[in-house]
Amino acid sequence: MQKRAKLGVIGGGFMAQAIISGAIRTGFLRPEEIIVSEPDEQKQRLLAEHGVGVCNDNCRLSTQCDYLLFAVKPQVFPAVAQEIRGAALPVLISIMAGKTIAAISQATGANRIARVMPNLPCSVGAGMSGVDTSLLSEQDRVFVRGLFASVGEVVEVEERLLNAVTGVSGSGPAYVYLFFRALVQAGVKQGLSEEQASKLASQTILGGMEMLRRTGKSPDALIEAVSSKGGTTVAALDSFAADDFTGSVERAVDAAVRRAEELSK
Numbered sequence: 001m002q003k004r005a006k007l008g009v010i011g012g013g014f015m016a017q018a019i020i021s022g023a024i025r026t027g028f029l030r031p032e033e034i035i036v037s038e039p040d041e042q043k044q045r046l047l048a049e050h051g052v053g054v055c056n057d058n059c060r061l062s063t064q065c066d067y068l069l070f071a072v073k074p075q076v077f078p079a080v081a082q083e084i085r086g087a088a089l090p091v092l093i094s095i096m097a098g099k100t101i102a103a104i105s106q107a108t109g110a111n112r113i114a115r116v117m118p119n120l121p122c123s124v125g126a127g128m129s130g131v132d133t134s135l136l137s138e139q140d141r142v143f144v145r146g147l148f149a150s151v152g153e154v155v156e157v158e159e160r161l162l163n164a165v166t167g168v169s170g171s172g173p174a175y176v177y178l179f180f181r182a183l184v185q186a187g188v189k190q191g192l193s194e195e196q197a198s199k200l201a202s203q204t205i206l207g208g209m210e211m212l213r214r215t216g217k218s219p220d221a222l223i224e225a226v227s228s229k230g231g232t233t234v235a236a237l238d239s240f241a242a243d244d245f246t247g248s249v250e251r252a253v254d255a256a257v258r259r260a261e262e263l264s265k
Contacts, residue, residue, distance in 0.1 A: 070093065093116060099264075112136055134158070166256060
């Protein structure tokens with residue numbers, strides 16, 4: 001084990017690697033300030049390429065860092081919690097779906113815990129994370145927010161709303177990819193090549209969201225700007241309305257939130 005680390009990470013999977021890469025890339029942390037406990041040797045080698053310390057000792061790591069990030073699957077958590085329970089634990093940061101602060105506290109004995117729900121685009125520095133840092137000091141809140149700001153945007157919410165965060169942004173990238181795929185398929189059906197349709201659809205989605213961000217205008221205002229009475233856009237929007245597009249999205253998010261609630265029990 002190296003000298004004391006600023007950030008210890010239990011679990012070296014995809015999301016852990018994304019967070020570590022972002023923290024280093026943005027200068028939020030130096031490689032030597034991070035140690036990861038990961039049993040898989042291949043993952044250890046990948047992590048070592050970032051210059052971070054690697055080990056396979058969860059208990060010792062938990063006493064050798066200022067912040068400890070749980071980046072393991074929820075079903076692995078009970079065994080890990082048993083290993084570190086009773087140690088003088090630092091601030092715990094969990095990105096585990098379905099594990100509440102109360103459950104983490106009961107399992108580990110810790111009382112300084114933050115929960116974070118990051119999403120897949122964190123892996124390319126364009127993520128969205130909902131965080132609850134209500135049990136932390138202001139100094140510790142600044143660290144947690146800064147860590148996840150290194151991989152995207154951060155929004156602070158009460159823990160009871162983290163399932164809603166999961167339904168909107170955690171699962172949300174899949175909804176975007178689904179819409180993109182459908183738009184491409186529709187273009188191909190109209191005679192475009194898949195390459196042409198993909199380029200048109202991807203830039204349209206990117207450009208539309210960038211316009212929403214830059215102008216600060218509401219979605220309704222921008223929909224109106226691209227619509228003209230009796231025109232093509234109105235015809236498409238009428239078709240969406242007839243199929244209850246908005247209701248379909250609401251029901252999908254509701255289904256994701258209900259499943260998140262089930263996993264929390």
